[in-house]
Amino acid sequence: xxxxxxxxxxxxxxxxxxxxxxxxxxxxxxxxxxxxxxxxxxxxxxxxxxxxxxxxxxxxxxxxxxxxxxxxxxxxxxxxxxxxxxxxxxxxxxxxxxxxxxxxxxxx
Amino acid sequence: xxxxxxxxxxxxxxxxxxxxxxxxxxxxxxxxxxxxxxxxxxxxxxxxxxxxxxxxxxxxxxxxxxxxxxxxxxxxxxxxxxxxxxxxxxxxxxxxxxxxxxxxxxxxxxxxxxxxxxxxxxxxxxxxxxxxxxxxxxxxxxxxxxxxxxxxxx
Numbered sequence: 001x002x003x004x005x006x007x008x009x010x011x012x013x014x015x016x017x018x019x020x021x022x023x024x025x026x027x028x029x030x031x032x033x034x035x036x037x038x039x040x041x042x043x044x045x046x047x048x049x050x051x052x053x054x055x056x057x058x059x060x061x062x063x064x065x066x067x068x069x070x071x072x073x074x075x076x077x078x079x080x081x082x083x084x085x086x087x088x089x090x091x092x093x094x095x096x097x098x099x100x101x102x103x104x105x106x107x108x
Numbered sequence: 109x110x111x112x113x114x115x116x117x118x119x120x121x122x123x124x125x126x127x128x129x130x131x132x133x134x135x136x137x138x139x140x141x142x143x144x145x146x147x148x149x150x151x152x153x154x155x156x157x158x159x160x161x162x163x164x165x166x167x168x169x170x171x172x173x174x175x176x177x178x179x180x181x182x183x184x185x186x187x188x189x190x191x192x193x194x195x196x197x198x199x200x201x202x203x204x205x206x207x208x209x210x211x212x213x214x215x216x217x218x219x220x221x222x223x224x225x226x227x228x229x230x231x232x233x234x235x236x237x238x239x240x241x242x243x244x245x246x247x248x249x250x251x252x253x254x255x256x257x258x259x260x261x262x
Contacts, residue, residue: 014220027228029206045141056218062146064202064210064228066183072224 004098006086014074015102019086027063047088051078078102151201151208158199159245164238167246172237174250181229181257188237190221197240198223204233231257
């Protein structure tokens with residue numbers, strides 16, 4: 001159901017992180033096309049990005065972020081071998097996380 | 109006498125520092141997601157909840173890239189960038205969405221001010237990006253024409 005993909009790219013002036021999260025991001029105002037019932041709200045509230053276990057970016061969000069959120073962030077250049085981790089928690093207290101080791105060839 | 113007072117002062121200031129770091133830790137914790145900020149309310153109300161009466165200055169030093177015409181309001185790409193230093197927070201607001209605040213970003217000094225995201229837009233309106241730099245609020249806005257919005261978005 002859920003899942004998270006993380007990629008990094010090293011340049012001379014920054015390290016770019018791209019994050020794709022599988023999540024419905026329902027805002028609670030949509031109706032089921034078949035039954036006509038309201039689809040309950042189900043959205044990520046917080047996303048945290050850590051560099052070597054230290055928080056570098058935090059995002060608070062709600063149902064105005066598109067389904068299957070995709071974010072790009074840039075960090076000041078990090079070293080190859082540094083660990084980047086991302087984790088989120090949603091309004092149903094479900095969570096997911098992913099770890100990623102930065103290398104020259106992380107474009108996979 | 110003097111050194112005794114100094115010791116008391118040191119002890120008190122240590123206690124203050126501990127209290128301050130506890131407050132910071134609490135602020136940095138999960139309590140930071142604020143339902144009041146993400147409530148369904150007019151954009152002006154949300155602005156007041158976020159920033160009180162603090163003036164918001166329009167700036168040319170933050171770049172905001174959004175499509176002029178968004179065919180699908182359910183997925184509108186947005187790119188924000190700035191060379192400014194000391195930007196601690198960045199907010200994305202969609203003026204006419206039922207819940208105007210789309211996201212708030214806390215950016216540490218290890219990160220740069222460069223963000224892309226995909227937001228929902230219920231109808232054609234302005235997208236506002238507001239950044240907190242030290243004690244001032246900076247804003248850039250752009251109008252987006254939404255071809256297909258309404259239900260299922262915002």
